[in-house]
Amino acid sequence: MERTLPYGAWPSVIDAALAAAHDGQPEAVGFVGEEAWWTEPRPTEGGRRTLVRRTADGTEESVLPPPWNVRSRVMEYGGRPWTGVSGPEGPLVVFVNFADQRLYAYEPAATGAEPRPLSPLSPVGGGLRWVDPQLHLDRGEVWCVLEEFTGDAPTDVRRVAVAVPLDGSAAHDRGAVRELNHARHRFVTGPRLSPDGRRAVWLAWDHPRMPWDGTELIVAEVADDGTLREPRTVAGGPEESIAQAEWAPDGSLLYASDRTGWWNLYRDGEPLCPREEEFAGPLWKVGLRWFAPLENGLIAVVHGRGAGRLGILDPESGEVVDAAGPWTEFAATLAAHGSRVVAVGASPRSSYEVIELDSRPHDRKSAHSGTPAGPARVIGAAHKDPVDPAYYPEPQIRTFTGPGGREIHAHIYPPHHPVHRAPTDELPPYVLWAHGGPTSRAALVLDLEIAYFTSRGIGVAEVNYGGSTGYGREYRNSLREQWGVVDVEDCAAVALALADEGTADRDRLAVRGGSAGGWTTAVSLTTTDVYACGTIIYPVLDLANWGSGETHDFESRYLETLVGPYAQVPARYAERSPLEHADRITAPFLLLQGLDDAICPPVQCERFLARLAGRSIPHAYIAFEGEGHGFRRAETMVRALEAELSLYAQVLGLNPPGIPELELSR
Structure with missing residues (x-):
């Protein structure tokens, strides 16, 4: 039965505590073996972010108890704070802990396991900070970006791609952290290795530009000693923003550039789907992902004008088929494993959820017919109406x-x-x-x-x-x-x-x-x-x-x-x-x-x-x-x-x- 009351006087079941408890969203999705993992906020636990895994039986588990807080402070806004692989003994994850900004390795399946530090502390300025880690087990290293303060001022800082030993030998020795190349630029993203391991790609830019103004796409050769040699700029510039770069399974280089006035996707410099809409966004955090290449040659994309939708791009035809479902907005985080895609989506009636999309039903024929890109389902942080x-x-x-x-x-x-x-x-x-x-x-x-x-x-x-x-x-x-x-x-x-x-x-x-x-x-x-x-x-x-x-x-x-x-x-x-x-x-x-x-x-x-x-x-x-x-x-x-x-x-x-x-x- 309707009641009449002045605006502002309506009683509501949505109080401030309820709103606070549902603040924040899942971020930094990824795969550890066959399992999907991500970070998730815990406002009632001091505002920390925990690492969550979805096990084979569909259970969601918080991997790290309080006070562990999986969050980087690189460039203060942070970025991707973790990575992981699955081995014979179970998962191995490497993450950044917010309180001390050190890198830690953790094997949750090991008896009596506790996170062990991989990186040292520094008493200088804001210390040593790490972001966008990538595990390279064959080298026994974690490749990532190091932000190193050289003085007490907030601008006394350098950033460089580095390799941190997995054996813990750098936990108290800055000298054991291997720099992959010279710090030529003020800002860099984490290097990505090509499928054959012979090349690496990353983004870089310098003051006074912000990354949405202009960045450089840099490719270098990987030398026998694991350093990055002969870096060369292959795209980008003062008025061209490259927002993300990845290697496709076939070794071609994919990147998102706004050279036409819109962030569109390119493969080895050629446009894949020229449209007046965005296939990327502003790089406020290192490691944001708007696209992810799949093993079958297709590309998962977040794209749109205004709101970002999740779709599957066929690079041969240039067609994009969007995932079916109620979600109308997707965040800048994607992960792919085999034919599976994990993303984070929401709508005006639901908060951000972790969503899995199966790209297998998508083929060249279905792309042209507009068939949805396969079943999508919620696998984590499921919205429940409070x-x-x-x-x-x-x-x-x-x-x-x-x-x-x-x-x-x-x-x-x-x-x-x-x-x-x-x-x-x-x-x-x-x-x-x-x-x-x-x-x-x-x-x-x-x-x-x-x-x-x-x-x-x-x-x-x-x-x-x-x-x-x-x-x-x-x-x-x-x-x-x-x-x-x-x-x-x-x-x-x-x-x-x-x-x-x-x-x-x-x-x-x-x-x-x-x-x-x-x-x-x-x-x-x-x-x-x-x-x-x-x-x-x-x-x-x-x-x-x-x-x-x-x-x-x-x-x-x-x-x-x-x-x-x-x-x-x-x-x-x-x-x-x-x-x-x-x-x-x-x-x-x-x-x-x-x-x-x-x-x-x-x-x-x-x-x-x-x-x-x-x-x-x-x-x-x-x-x-x-x-x-x-x-x-x-x-x-x-x-x-x-x-x-x-x-x-x-x-x-x-x-x-x-x-x-x-x-x-x-």
């Missing part, structure tokens, strides 16, 4: 028109409740969500944080503003030197369009975002009058200092693309920075920050708040011990969500039941 799905939002995919007639892509989540409705004469409040990156994209998948608001009568609009990925290089490049302009204008355009069409209440619009989205939120509050309040989460607030020593090495020159070279346009940095315009902010806000954040450090928030001293702007600042860039602990996420809802309640005139009141300073 509440009645009637509480889930019902999103809409929308395209809006921004300044100059440019397109703006967005996902609109209207308020939704199975029982409650608002009075017919009331328009709903809306919160505009600005995603992080900013070179990234908001995925259209079930997110209980969004449902936390929509089920209470608060609409959410996720904006894939200009600069977002998934829509081609031209759309991505629209943010070049326009950060703090295009993103802010696009979010405002969507908010005002929703109000103009009668979808949202013009007087009850809010904005929120984390990281780069926190920047967009802060700039929006200091330069526009669109929003009544905002939630700023681990943000960039002070451009000049963030880009000159306060952030990590990976993004330390990012602003040269997003804003412009500081030496040439210093006034632009001051003009854009929320710190320099703190006196303009009039809307209440909530500021959330992790005290261990090496990417957007808390000093940025402290400096911003100092500029507000003496002004009576209602606000709250909550800093979380033990949290970095991206909250991972359940108790943190609970407090953050409840504080955010309380801000909206106080400012927008809402009355959500059972929410602790956030104390706002004035």
Whole structure:
């Protein structure tokens, strides 16, 4: 029976603890023998990530107990943190432990087995870090990328491909780590050996480029001593981004390049499936995979315009046949073994699950007929509705028109409740969500944080503003030197369009975002009058200092693309920075920050708040011990969500039941 209550006052079964418990997703899928393995979040276990295996009988097992945390800190965002093989004595896995960033080997089937360290510690700067490991048992080594700090500054760092002995001889001896080649580039991915073992391929780039701006595809010969000789660039450049490279079983070289304006697949330089859609994405983490070659010559791909779908590409015909199933979005992680493909997919009605696809039914005939690429099934992290799905939002995919007639892509989540409705004469409040990156994209998948608001009568609009990925290089490049302009204008355009069409209440619009989205939120509050309040989460607030020593090495020159070279346009940095315009902010806000954040450090928030001293702007600042860039602990996420809802309640005139009141300073 329907009941009428004002927006924001609807009782919901989706509380903050429930949303926190379902935060995160499986990552880094792979095969260990015939078994599928992956990493999985544990918010209620201190936010660690564990390694999970699916045994032959279908059982899911956490391979490592607390406090083991399988996560790399290379470039701070990390990347693929594990690898494994199956031998006569059972599985052998090598993984990175987050706490000390050492490489460990572990044989779970061995009696009394404990992880044993393979790499040493370093007291210098951020120490020694490892990512994208590959096991080479014939050589008795693990090949991976080493990030080595040479001083105390975040930019005192070098990265190089190395071989770490499996016998543990390097556990206390940096000298036993063998460097595979000279560290010619600032950034590298892990080398991949060709099927005959004679060549290796990897990606590299240098400041000030980010990997989605331009990378080099490098091929080298493998010498008898195992070093990589005569490296040569075979593709890529300052304005061509190679996002991934792999060897096919026949020895041909596969890679994803955006030389046409879209990340498409190439084999030995020839296009396989030229389309105006993406077959790759931004390389925020080392070891992301959007395609995986199969033994039968086919290629598993994640592709699409906007959302990424899972399909099987026939390189001879150029046809792609998508996997049948309810999943509408796939993450940048794939693994192949024989004819089997393992991926991670989700939909607006389900969270991310581990999915297996059998490519055997796919043949040349079925490719041309459009026959699905074989049965797909969930094999891990299966979605289980924690509440009645009637509480889930019902999103809409929308395209809006921004300044100059440019397109703006967005996902609109209207308020939704199975029982409650608002009075017919009331328009709903809306919160505009600005995603992080900013070179990234908001995925259209079930997110209980969004449902936390929509089920209470608060609409959410996720904006894939200009600069977002998934829509081609031209759309991505629209943010070049326009950060703090295009993103802010696009979010405002969507908010005002929703109000103009009668979808949202013009007087009850809010904005929120984390990281780069926190920047967009802060700039929006200091330069526009669109929003009544905002939630700023681990943000960039002070451009000049963030880009000159306060952030990590990976993004330390990012602003040269997003804003412009500081030496040439210093006034632009001051003009854009929320710190320099703190006196303009009039809307209440909530500021959330992790005290261990090496990417957007808390000093940025402290400096911003100092500029507000003496002004009576209602606000709250909550800093979380033990949290970095991206909250991972359940108790943190609970407090953050409840504080955010309380801000909206106080400012927008809402009355959500059972929410602790956030104390706002004035």
